[in-house]
Amino acid sequence: MDISSDHSAAPGQESQSPTLVLLSGGVGGARLAQGLEDIPGVAITVIANVGDDEEMYGVHVSADLDTVLYTLAGRQGPHGWGMAGDTFRVMDHLADLGVDTSFRLGDTDLATCLRRTMALEGGASLSEITAEITAAFGIRSRLLPATDDRLRTRVQTPDGEWLAFQDYFVLRKHKDRVMDLEYQGGETALPAPGVIEAIESASAVLLAPSNPPLSVWPILAVHGIRDAIAAHDRVVAVSPLFAGRALKGPAAEVMDSLGLPPGTAGILEAYEGLLTDLVIDIGDAADVALHGDGSVSLHAADTRIADRAASRRFAQMLIEEIL
């Protein structure tokens, strides 16, 4: 299935017990993490975006961390967020009390956020409480926030207004054209403990099929992470695009409004200077002829990981044929 432009690579040579780092946003990264975790012998550390984090209803919501958490626990909600079978008693009563509950947090999802908030208010770091919650969910992989410091993605709309990420993404349903992005706090945020070490000791670093500007760039904005990845000899991105469009979310629109070229070329430019390999969908196999700055090997494969079985198949292919 792998149509590689770089036949000098020796597929599978490091596949015995890979130690992988996966940079992840929400759903796409969570699914890939689950697929990788399903492969015996694979150890993964997920470094999750926290630019989407927000305080709401008095709790600290970590949307991407929790999407990965719930997915790895096999308990993710049907729309890619929240927990399966969750109820909304707290939201319903908050609405009765006049609170705007457009951002719907389920009761058990809220409990996760409350637990995190209690720990943060008690002086724990985000990575400490994430480790505790991850253990409570019985998750085998390591899940790290990119940073324990405050980092907030904001997007600028055409009329010059800056929106908090969740306002843009959830409340306004990512309909606004994104003219600019900023990662508030990114210039001073330090990597969470273990992040750089995990990257340096990984057999490969994977960039999940997440939205590059909205989900992966905020991770790269944390001081030292981009450099550590650029220095790694195996950095493989999975494109979130299919014929130039994401299956879910505004990746193509945001990349376009930020001036990136469409499709595979845009992904190459979004990750310029970082990648050794880029996996694109088999439907875009013609793009394998593209070489970015010439140093990136392109691979075409079936990248539709709509369910756990497909994620596992894709992960198996990644490990056997590309890593």
Added chain:
Amino acid sequence: MDISSDHSAAPGQESQSPTLVLLSGGVGGARLAQGLEDIPGVAITVIANVGDDEEMYGVHVSADLDTVLYTLAGRQGPHGWGMAGDTFRVMDHLADLGVDTSFRLGDTDLATCLRRTMALEGGASLSEITAEITAAFGIRSRLLPATDDRLRTRVQTPDGEWLAFQDYFVLRKHKDRVMDLEYQGGETALPAPGVIEAIESASAVLLAPSNPPLSVWPILAVHGIRDAIAAHDRVVAVSPLFAGRALKGPAAEVMDSLGLPPGTAGILEAYEGLLTDLVIDIGDAADVALHGDGSVSLHAADTRIADRAASRRFAQMLIEEIL
């Protein structure tokens, strides 16, 4: 039904449209408030104890305020706390995450607390958010916290340990003998806006059949409230005791360990210098012969207000025969 020791009083003379202030702890005060509210033409302001307030699960719990709130809304839980028909999804998941959930907050009850916490963190005062929540519940009476400042009841056990109120009351099921009490913050706490004015303009001040040391004294500990009540010409307490015992809660035990005499005499001493009238249960009618310091009129009546109908009958009697 009123067996009064003070036949010079003219019962009913102020009963046309009484404006009442009720000092209240939890269940007993909430029931009396509901009974009074059911009498047409009666306007009540409930001044609730906040010494039981506590931060837990990251939210500000106001146990007595909310018991009054839910009871006046006709939505109180079956055991005198929380909301009727509540679920415990958040608690169950917090327990899964390793949190001690001995203090069980229902999902909708938690939502009330979250709403309050959000407002407090946003700079609102406890009385402001209480007014907003009360309005959202459609409650006609006025509900005021005794103070907007931090006031916390703590109890000392025989081994000298000081316990936070909810630890003593809920977690340790008020089994410890209470050797001493303190109302942390009481010396500097100021009455919430409207409290003193409500007392001064009331046709009568009622002290609910709540636990005097644990529920009413913390209200009196707020600067200026005791003096305003002492200066009022009609202050009527309802004893929580029946043959020397409370129907619920440790009033008799706490009064005893604090050195107060048993039964009616103890109530008179607990409220020394404040009362013009004390209503005791008909079963204790023999105590009407007691006169405290001589200035207190004792009345015997059926004070068992176990349900809404009984509360209404008792309130009607209070208004027609005593106030």
